[in-house]
Amino acid sequence: MEHRIRFLPSGRERSCEDGASLLETAREAGLPVASACGADRLCGRCGLEIVEGGDGLAPESERERQLKERNRIDPRLRLACFVLVNHDLVVTAPYWGTTEEVP
């Protein structure tokens, strides 16, 4: 089963398989995601805002919560390398612009 992710503010969209990493899906869409650990779930830098669909995601794990707290990440953000996509989402990051070229 495929899910559709829409990335704001550009409106770019990307489909992914059920259980795909949100971080990898954003990168496949050509969008940068901050990371200092290579998605090893160590750095806490990959926070993204789930604009729509966040309620249907698996709740954050204790590990994700601790990483966010330790790195002073806005509690509203989810760490993209922890999020496995299980339905359609709308997502944004403060450093994504409106004019990215669609690859």
Ligand code: FES
């Ligand atoms: S990329 Fe480092 S914690 Fe997600």
